[in-house]
Amino acid sequence: MYQLKKLIVCLxxxxxxxxLVRFASFIASVNQTKKIYFTNVIRNLQIPKEVLEEFPNLIDNMVEERKTQMQEVVKRSFGRNEDVEFAFVVKEGQLSKKILKLAHEKSVDMIIVGRKVTLPGTGVVSQRLARRASCSLLIIPENSIPNIKTLLVPSDFSDYSKDALEEAIMIVEKYGGKAEIVVQNVFTIPSGYHFTGKSYEEFTSIMLMHAEINYKKFIRKIDVKKVKITPVYTQDDDDDPVEEIIAKAKDIKADAIIIGAKGRTAATALFIGSMAERLIQLNDTFPLLVTRPKGKNAGILDYILEI
Incomplete structure (x- = not known):
């Protein structure tokens, strides 16, 4: 696990x-964060050459105005932290490409973006960033409040689930070690279960037993420190495990959901996993952290910026 020394916050x-600024302040307070890039991307400006010749300072003035507005938000919403350096970056072009390029150039550890529900605009392209970023991505729904009491980690006991749980453990440790982590495994009864000669109830018990066994094998590979970790097992009845995850998050009043990105190499970088994809699409209530070991996608940056 690494320190969150550099952040990008997309405004x-x-x-x-x-x-978003309040979350950045909350994260920086215990993560030894050294620099935060508050970033705004202006869509491609199609200003006639004649207009630019008549008003040569038009774009420069626009950029300075955006920077001033960002500075005002940070002054208003960022807590006291004299150790953090701020940079205010305004870019022109396609949002996801500009953010990805900046993240690569500055070797940032996390990108923080918004998830809009009622506010105007579309927000940032979270799914595109999740697939292509070479670092972790934190997606914050509007009006969320930073807190660390209960974290939900969906798990299929894979390596990327291990990344997510280790990240959750590190977060809990940094914020005082008193929070609880709920590890949720969603299992499905295969449609051909009846060919085994077992009833539905019997096969459900078999699937649950194996989930419990696999969890014990999984957790033995992880240094849980002294963090409270509670496993839960949920049966998926509608072939959409993400609905079960969101329902569990509501049930336990989760402060965040943490899930690992499936793509860990250049060959698989564009595949973050169907569960992560669906969570990004459907979840508009809980902060969602999509973890990725820093730099895993960096080798294909030139390729992904062309997509």
């Missing part, structure tokens, strides 16, 4: 910005 001049 867009809406009320969402205050929420």
């Amino acid at each position: 867009d001049q809406t009320e969402m910005d205050d929420t």
Whole structure:
């Protein structure tokens, strides 16, 4: 696990910005964060050459205005932390490409973006960033409040699930060690279960037993420190485990959901996993951290920026 020394916070001049800045402050307070790049991307400007010749300072003035607005939000919503250096970056072009390029150039550890529900605009392209970023991505729904009491980690006991749980353990340790981590395994009864000669109830018991066994094998590979970790097993009845995950998050009043990105190499970098994809699409209630070991996608940056 690594320190979150450098962050990118994607701002867009809406009320969402205050929420994102508060989360950045919360994260920086215990992560030895050294620098935060508050970033705003202006869509491609199609200004006639004649207009630019008549008003040569038009774009420069626009950029300075955006930087000033970001500075005001940070001054209003970022807590006291004299150890953090701020940079205010305004880019022109396609949002996801500019953010990905900046993240690569500055070797950042996490990108923080918003998830809009009622606010105007579309927010940032979270799914595209999740697939292509060479670092972790934190997606914050509007009006979220930073807190660490209960974290939900969906798990299929894979290596990327291990990454997510280790990240959750590190977060709990940094924020005082008193939070609880709920590890949720969602299992499905295969449609051909009846060919085994077992009833539905009997096969459900078999699937649950194996989930419990696999969890014990999984957790033995992880240094849990002294963090409270509670496994839960959920049966998926509608062939959509993400609905079960969101329902569990509501049930336990989770402060965040943490899931590992499936793509860990250049060959698989564009595949973050169907569960992560669906969570990004459907979840508009809980902060969602998509973890990826820093730099795993960096080798294909030139390729992914062309997609």
